[in-house]
Structure formats: structure tokens, C-alpha cells
Amino acid sequence: MKWVYIEDISKYVGMEVELRGWLHNKRSSGGIRFLLIRDGTGVIQGVASKKDTEKESFSLIDDLNQEASIVVKGKVREEKRSPIGFELTINSIQVIQNKEGYPISPKSHGVDFLLQNRHLWVRSSKQWAILRIRAEVIKAVEDYLWNKGFLRMDAPIFTPSACEGTTTLFGVDYFGESTYLSQSGQLYNEATCMGFGRVYCFGPSFRAEKSKTRRHLTEFWQLEPEMAYAHLEDVMELAEGMVGYTVNRVLKKRESELNTLERDTKLFLSIKTPFPQIRYEEAVRRVNELGESMELGEDFGAPQETVLSGSFNTPFMITHFPESVKAFYMRKESLNSDSTLSFDMLAPEGYGEIIGGGEREFDRKELEKNIKSRNLPMDAFKWYLDLRKFGSVPHAGFGLGIERMVAWICGIKHIRETIPFPRMLGRVYP
Amino acid sequence: MKWVYIEDISKYVGMEVELRGWLHNKRSSGGIRFLLIRDGTGVIQGVASKKDTEKESFSLIDDLNQEASIVVKGKVREEKRSPIGFELTINSIQVIQNKEGYPISPKSHGVDFLLQNRHLWVRSSKQWAILRIRAEVIKAVEDYLWNKGFLRMDAPIFTPSACEGTTTLFGVDYFGESTYLSQSGQLYNEATCMGFGRVYCFGPSFRAEKSKTRRHLTEFWQLEPEMAYAHLEDVMELAEGMVGYTVNRVLKKRESELNTLERDTKLFLSIKTPFPQIRYEEAVRRVNELGESMELGEDFGAPQETVLSGSFNTPFMITHFPESVKAFYMRKESLNSDSTLSFDMLAPEGYGEIIGGGEREFDRKELEKNIKSRNLPMDAFKWYLDLRKFGSVPHAGFGLGIERMVAWICGIKHIRETIPFPRMLGRVYP
Numbered sequence: 001m002k003w004v005y006i007e008d009i010s011k012y013v014g015m016e017v018e019l020r021g022w023l024h025n026k027r028s029s030g031g032i033r034f035l036l037i038r039d040g041t042g043v044i045q046g047v048a049s050k051k052d053t054e055k056e057s058f059s060l061i062d063d064l065n066q067e068a069s070i071v072v073k074g075k076v077r078e079e080k081r082s083p084i085g086f087e088l089t090i091n092s093i094q095v096i097q098n099k100e101g102y103p104i105s106p107k108s109h110g111v112d113f114l115l116q117n118r119h120l121w122v123r124s125s126k127q128w129a130i131l132r133i134r135a136e137v138i139k140a141v142e143d144y145l146w147n148k149g150f151l152r153m154d155a156p157i158f159t160p161s162a163c164e165g166t167t168t169l170f171g172v173d174y175f176g177e178s179t180y181l182s183q184s185g186q187l188y189n190e191a192t193c194m195g196f197g198r199v200y201c202f203g204p205s206f207r208a209e210k211s212k213t214r215r216h217l218t219e220f221w222q223l224e225p226e227m228a229y230a231h232l233e234d235v236m237e238l239a240e241g242m243v244g245y246t247v248n249r250v251l252k253k254r255e256s257e258l259n260t261l262e263r264d265t266k267l268f269l270s271i272k273t274p275f276p277q278i279r280y281e282e283a284v285r286r287v288n289e290l291g292e293s294m295e296l297g298e299d300f301g302a303p304q305e306t307v308l309s310g311s312f313n314t315p316f317m318i319t320h321f322p323e324s325v326k327a328f329y330m331r332k333e334s335l336n337s338d339s340t341l342s343f344d345m346l347a348p349e350g351y352g353e354i355i356g357g358g359e360r361e362f363d364r365k366e367l368e369k370n371i372k373s374r375n376l377p378m379d380a381f382k383w384y385l386d387l388r389k390f391g392s393v394p395h396a397g398f399g400l401g402i403e404r405m406v407a408w409i410c411g412i413k414h415i416r417e418t419i420p421f422p423r424m425l426g427r428v429y430p
Numbered sequence: 431m432k433w434v435y436i437e438d439i440s441k442y443v444g445m446e447v448e449l450r451g452w453l454h455n456k457r458s459s460g461g462i463r464f465l466l467i468r469d470g471t472g473v474i475q476g477v478a479s480k481k482d483t484e485k486e487s488f489s490l491i492d493d494l495n496q497e498a499s500i501v502v503k504g505k506v507r508e509e510k511r512s513p514i515g516f517e518l519t520i521n522s523i524q525v526i527q528n529k530e531g532y533p534i535s536p537k538s539h540g541v542d543f544l545l546q547n548r549h550l551w552v553r554s555s556k557q558w559a560i561l562r563i564r565a566e567v568i569k570a571v572e573d574y575l576w577n578k579g580f581l582r583m584d585a586p587i588f589t590p591s592a593c594e595g596t597t598t599l600f601g602v603d604y605f606g607e608s609t610y611l612s613q614s615g616q617l618y619n620e621a622t623c624m625g626f627g628r629v630y631c632f633g634p635s636f637r638a639e640k641s642k643t644r645r646h647l648t649e650f651w652q653l654e655p656e657m658a659y660a661h662l663e664d665v666m667e668l669a670e671g672m673v674g675y676t677v678n679r680v681l682k683k684r685e686s687e688l689n690t691l692e693r694d695t696k697l698f699l700s701i702k703t704p705f706p707q708i709r710y711e712e713a714v715r716r717v718n719e720l721g722e723s724m725e726l727g728e729d730f731g732a733p734q735e736t737v738l739s740g741s742f743n744t745p746f747m748i749t750h751f752p753e754s755v756k757a758f759y760m761r762k763e764s765l766n767s768d769s770t771l772s773f774d775m776l777a778p779e780g781y782g783e784i785i786g787g788g789e790r791e792f793d794r795k796e797l798e799k800n801i802k803s804r805n806l807p808m809d810a811f812k813w814y815l816d817l818r819k820f821g822s823v824p825h826a827g828f829g830l831g832i833e834r835m836v837a838w839i840c841g842i843k844h845i846r847e848t849i850p851f852p853r854m855l856g857r858v859y860p
Contacts, residue, residue, distance in 0.1 A: 020659040021627075030488075039627055041579065041626075043689055069822060096823050097821060097823070119814075119816060119817065120621075120820065122625040123625040131581075135581040135583065152568055154651060155851065157852050172601075172611070179858050188850065189549075191549035191860070195470060195552040195553040197469055204587050204634070219586060260831060265530045370460050384860075386547075387549065390531075392499060419584065423587075429590045
């Protein structure tokens with residue numbers, strides 16, 4: 001008999017199949033037992049009865065506990081009332097392991113307890129749906145870049161010097177040398193994009209932030225593309241194309257997961273590129289209008305982002321931030337301007353920033369001026385300045401925070417559920 | 431005029447195009463100037479002459495330095511003698527930046543110098559070819575797993591406890607708590623594979639090895655798939671399928687890069703699954719026969735791997751290692767056996783191990799016995815043991831070292847060239 005996965009079950013209607021999985025839940029009604037069987041690819045209801053099910057198998061059902069591992073044989077049939085459209089008439093059940101006391105019951109638990117049991121919590125329907133969407137999002141953004149000719153060039157995690165202060169960096173003793181875990185692969189992307197034209201890196205980034213907010217992890221995954229011979233508008237177009245493609249793909253391929261999360265997807269259907277763009281000054285004006293105060297020259301904090309982002313039904317972009325809130329490498333709009341060729345993309349519905357990027361300063365003298373005026377150590381940037389010395393060209397890029405993107409798509413408030421094993425202040429277990 | 435990439439040049443024969451790139455090299459012959467132009471996707475020869483080229487453009491060619499950034503307009507024509515089959519008749523050249531003194535000339539340099547200038551070295555033909563093959567290998571292995579239904583589930587980098595001794599681990603002060611950078615995502619994969627059936631993680635792994643060998647980096651990338659309801663033979667089949675697919679895809683899509691590396695690809699053409707399999711005992715016998723001594727119960731060192739792997743023309747697998755050389759989680763062949771359900775895949779031609787994996791112990795009592803007999807801290811494995819307590823099933827997986835795989839495919843001796851920014855003992859710059 002053929003071992004099949006529940007996600008492929010529609011191909012086996014009327015056939016006898018074998019499922020290998022776990023007991024998700026069960027109930028009984030008269031002489032009939034209903035088993036919710038999950039196998040990692042989906043959940044199906046199996047129906048056992050004295051008529052259809054082997055006697056020995058039927059008799060052990062009442063002793064099966066939640067998360068018992070079971071191999072179930074039976075016949076697939078269409079069933080309109082099933083969420084997946086199919087049910088299994090159970091012939092036999094083989095029990096691999098069955099133990100009482102699975103700690104996560106369908107009743108509700110505190111989040112600390114669930115995080116402490118994250119190694120088991122990932123099996124629960126909602127977490128399962130979120131992480132399957134995460135996997136789709138990651139594959140989608142990488143496929144999108146690959147199909148546009150971008151090559152993956154991994155940036156290093158160990159970085160030699162603290163370019164912009166060490167307060168939010170994790171230090172590592174590297175055989176007696178002091179190094180730091182990377183917060184971004186961008187500077188390295190700028191080197192590889194001069195060799196390969198269009199590159200991206202995708203890896204974990206680390207931020208030693210002591211704040212406990214729903215938008216921060218100490219370890220998060222960032223996708224960072226960088227293009228040579230490109231300007232602000234080129235990477236804005238790339239960013240909106242990528243986000244549009246990804247949302248569409250998740251809608252198509254992860255519809256049942258979005259249903260499990262009870263995500264209202266009406267808004268997604270109306271997302272179209274190009275996304276709305278507003279300049280920084282206009283964004284500040286709107287924030288104040290929406291009842292959160294902020295001054296020109298300041299950065300958006302969480303409350304400001306939330307109200308502004310809540311006033312949109314589609315991802316949108318804020319452009320031309322003042323240099324006071326952006327990094328030293330941002331190119332200015334014009335030589336004496338205070339505005340930079342930068343953008344943030346914010347998700348709507350109050351979710352806030354998912355992407356930040358812009359055009360990099362490619363003139364060596366301007367870049368040196370920026371480094372000096374911010375009192376950064378010129379020495380640490382020796383290799384980075386080389387990129388402006390030899391074959392410097394206009395270039396631009398951005399960084400996408402995977403967890404923030406997944407949180408928005410899934411419609412969940414806290415990004416700790418968007419990564420298999422979240423790392424936060426006070427949380428490195430399991 | 432249309433900006434095109436050199437990799438797409440065959441579509442533009444007879445047409446005027448714009449290339450944006452860098453001057454790779456040049457020579458002159460009489461009144462003609464030959465410019466090797468690279469744009470990150472390939473290299474094309476541009477031919478300038480007084481007849482075809484604007485006067486101003488022609489006159490500046492003699493002052494152009496290696497790696498000058500230039501925008502070149504011209505007409506594409508077929509040219510049989512060209513390595514890519516096409517040349518460009520140059521109409522005009524716009525210089526973006528041009529500076530003397532690019533440190534990496536076509537003459538040879540010492541490897542320390544090159545590593546110190548890695549941010550520029552990636553532009554050199556050979557490094558460019560290697561890293562483009564690396565990008566193809568990574569996309570190939572991920573596509574392969576995705577198409578087989580595997581979902582990416584990122585394992586954490588910060589891990590709470592040192593499961594198997596701390597001598598090769600990098601420690602990190604995590605807000606006062608002592609944590610370590612992950613050497614492998616396997617234990618976490620074992621948790622997620624019980625939730626998702628088939629999973630993999632792909633990320634940087636860290637090993638604080640003080641040895642300077644051509645096969646070790648302190649920061650390397652590992653792809654680790656894990657399957658629930660799977661046995662040794664299932665993951666061996668998966669591994670050989672993946673390696674076969676990847677080699678074929680590189681042969682097809684990165685032919686010119688392999689040529690640049692002067693890689694002899696004859697062997698690749700004869701690679702067929704299934705790969706040869708030999709048991710550990712037979713492998714030890716052969717190693718001794720090949721002139722390297724080793725005893726039963728010992729692990730293969732670099733010299734042993736090299737001679738054995740040199741005697742094969744295809745990747746091959748060593749199976750059933752004794753428990754003395756494998757980790758505590760390896761399942762035994764039978765209860766009282768000393769052999770484990772493990773395998774290593776070795777690349778031929780002396781390259782050695784590229785994959786290691788096997789079946790995991792899924793019986794809680796056996797696993798606890800292994801932990802105790804090796805004097806490992808039972809506490810650290812509390813969550814890991816939970817996986818054997820609730821819904822335990824046979825499962826298996828493996829880890830593929832990306833850099834070793836790339837080194838073999840590229841035919842290069844030292845893996846430091848297979849990653850954009852290698853990290854080794856004494857090397858964290860740039």
C-alpha cells in the first residue's frame with residue numbers, strides 16, 4: 001500500500017492509502033470514532049467504525065493520546081463538509097508510540113509556557129500554519145531575486161569592527177581578537193555587487209537590543225539585495241515587485257494556512273504595484289494629523305509607524321529621509337541637501353516597517369566626509385572605501401526583515417511566532 | 431538604447447546595446463584597441479577603432495586603468511573565436527570612474543595579500559567563477575529539497591548549552607547568560623520534522639577549530655534536511671539524488687565558469703545514482719591497502735579520506751560507522767550492535783567528506799543510556815528527550831557542507847576560496 005502525504009490526498013480518491021503521522025485530536029459519537037490525523041503536510045479526519053475498521057485497531061482508539069504517532073491505512077473519499085474536501089475511512093491503525101501527558105492541550109496556555117515548549121508547540125495548528133507561510137515567503141523572495149538575475153553571495157557573520165558603535169552588537173572572542181556578530185550584510189554586498197552586478201545575501205542578523213517589544217528579536221533573518229549601476233527608484237521598484245509577488249504566491253499556495261489563521265485576505269487581493277510613495281516630510285505631517293506627535297528630523301517610532309501604517313490598505317513607501325536618521329553611507333539627494341536617497345517600505349494595517357534601503361554614497365570624498373562628521377573610525381572602513389577608489393559606480397539596495405513580513409502576512413501581532421525558535425531578551429531556550 | 435547584461439548578449443546580435451561594467455583588461459594592436467569588459471554576468475571583448483568608435487571615446491582608451499567603471503555602447507556581432515561567441519564593436523565609452531593603482535594585477539600575488547583584498551579579489555575571473563558556481567549549488571540543493579516537499583525551518587544560531595563539550599564552540603555573552611554559536615541545526619530539525627514531516631535548515635555553522643587546514647573554516651554553511659518516518663536508506667537516497675541533481679545542473683548552467691576554472695568535467699558526466707556504498711569495515715580495509723594505516727574503531731582522518739576518496743571516480747558512501755566515532759544520537763544497527771545507522775558521502779578525486787548523516791535514536795531509554803554513557807549533561811537535553819516522549823517516530827537526516835561540495839565541483843584545493851568572505855584562524859578581515 002502506498003504511503004502518501006495529506007497534501008497530495010486529492011490524487012487518491014477511492015484508493016487505499018497509508019498515512020504516517022500523529023493523532024491531533026479525536027472524538028467519538030456512538031459507535032463511531034473521529035480521528036484528526038496530521039502528518040506535517042496537512043490534517044485529515046479519519047473515521048473508524050466497527051463496520052470498516054479492523055477489530056484490534058478499533059479497540060485501541062480509546063486509549064490513544066494526543067500526539068500518539070500512528071500509521072493509518074484506509075480509503076480516501078470526497079467529503080464536502082471537510083475543510084480539505086476529503087476524509088479517510090480507517091481500515092487499520094498501527095501505533096508507533098503512545099504516551100499520556102502531552103503538555104500542550106487544545107485549551108489555552110500562557111505564552112511563557114508555550115515558548116518554553118516551543119519544540120512541541122510548532123506542532124499546533126496555528127504555529128504550523130505560520131511557519132509553513134514563513135517557508136513559502138522565504139522561497140518566494142529568493143526565487144524572485146534569482147529569476148531577476150540576482151546571485152546569492154553570503155555575507156560573513158563574524159565582522160571585525162564595530163562600524164557604528166557597539167551598544168547593540170553581540171561581541172565574540174575570536175581566538176583572542178574581539179569581533180562582532182553581523183547586524184547586516186550590506187557593506188559586504190556592496191563589495192560583491194561590484195563583482196557580480198546583482199547580488200543578495202540571506203542570513204541571520206543579530207541585534208543586542210534590551211527592549212522587549214513585539215517587533216524585535218535578537219536573532220532575525222534578513223534578505224538584502226544590492227545592485228550595481230542602480231539608483232533609488234530601481235531598488236524601490238525591485239522591492240515592490242518582490243513584495244507583490246510574494247503576497248500573491250502565499251495567497252495561492254498557502255490559502256488553507258491563511259484560513260487556519262483566520263486571516264482576512266481581502267486587502268491582499270487589492271494590492272497592486274506601484275505602491276503609494278510619500279516623502280518623509282509628508283509622512284511626518286500625516287503622523288501629526290493622525291494624533292501622534294513628531295518633529296521634522298526625527299525618526300518614526302513604533303507609535304508613529306503604527307498610526308501611519310494603519311491609515312493605509314496597501315504597503316507604501318516613505319522616501320527621502322533626512323540624513324539625521326539614516327546611516328553614514330546613504331547618498332544625499334543633492335550635494336547640499338539634507339535629504340537622502342532612502343526609502344522604507346511599511347506594511348499596512350499598523351504593521352509598520354518591513355523594508356529599509358536606498359542609494360549608497362559612491363563618491364569617496366563625500367563618504368569620507370560622512371564618516372568624519374559622525375566620528376566613526378576611518379580605519380575600520382579602509383576596505384569599504386576601496387570600493388569607491390576602484391571602479392566605483394552608483395549602486396543601491398535594501399534589507400527585508402523576514403519575520404516582520406511574515407507577521408504582517410499572517411496577521412499576527414508578535415514576531416516571536418514567525419520564527420521556529422525565537423531568541424529574545426531572556427529567551428534562548430529551547 | 432537598451433542596457434543589457436553580457437549573459438543575455440546572444441539575444442542582441444546585430445543590435446546596438448549599452449553595457450555597464452568595468453574594464454577587466456585591454457591590449458592594443460596597431461590602430462585597434464581590444465577591451466575586455468566585465469559586467470558581473472560575463473566578460474565580452476569590445477573592439478574600438480578609429481573607423482567605428484567616436485573620436486573622443488577612442489582617445490580616452492589609452493588612459494583607462496584596470497577596473498575603471500565604464501558604460502559602453504556598441505553593436506553586438508557573432509565571433510567564432512570568442513570564448514562566449516560574441517564581440518562588441520564599440521561606438522562610444524562613458525567613464526564613470528578611472529583610477530590608477532588597482533592592487534590586483536593579472537600577475538600572481540601571495541594568498542595572504544589576496545585574502546586581505548578579498549573585497550576586490552572577488553572580481554577576478556577565477557574567484558568570480560567559483561562564487562557563481564557556489565550560488566548555483568545553493569539554489570540547486572534548496573530547489574531539490576523544495577520540489578521533494580521539504581520546508582525550510584531555520585534553526586537558531588544562539589544555543590543555550592554546550593551539548594558535546596565547549597572546546598570547538600564560540601561562546602557569546604547573551605545578556606549575562608552564557609550561550610554558544612550553533613555547530614549544527616540537527617537537534618532543532620528533529621523537533622520541526624515532527625511538526626512538518628520533511629524539513630531542512632540552511633545557515634551558517636560555527637566551529638572554533640584552531641587547526642589551519644584546507645578543509646576547515648570557522649564559519650561555514652550547512653544544509654541539513656531531516657525526515658520523519660524515515661530510515662538510513664531513505665536519507666542516503668535523498669543525499670545521492672540531491673548531489674546528482676546539483677552536479678548536473680552546474681554542468682548545464684555553469685559550463686563557462688567550469689571552463690574558466692579549467693575543471694576537467696569528464697568525471698561528472700559518468701556520475702550516476704545509486705552511488706557505490708561500502709561498510710565502514712571494508713573502508714578501513716581499503717585504506718590500509720592503499721597505504722595509510724588506521725585501526726578498526728578509529729575515524730578517518732584527512733590522509734585516510736584522501737587516499738580512499740582518490741580511489742573513486744564518483745561520489746560514494748561509507749556506512750555503519752562504529753558508535754565510538756559518531757555522536758550520541760545515532761541509532762544502532764541492532765540493540766547490542768556496535769555499528770550505527772550512519773553514513774558519510776565522500777567526493778572522489780581525494781576531496782573527501784561532503785555529507786554526514788544517519789538515523790537518529792528515537793527510543794527514549796536508549797537515548798538516555800547514550801547520554802549517560804558519554805557523561806553528557808542530561809539536563810541540557812530535556813527538550814530533546816521530549817521529542818522521544820511524545821509521538822516519537824523513526825527519523826533520519828544529514829548535513830551537507832556547502833563549501834566542501836563547491837570545492838570539489840570547482841576542483842580547487844582550499845575551501846577558503848569557496849565562500850565570499852572566509853573566516854579562519856587569524857582571518858576575520860575584511
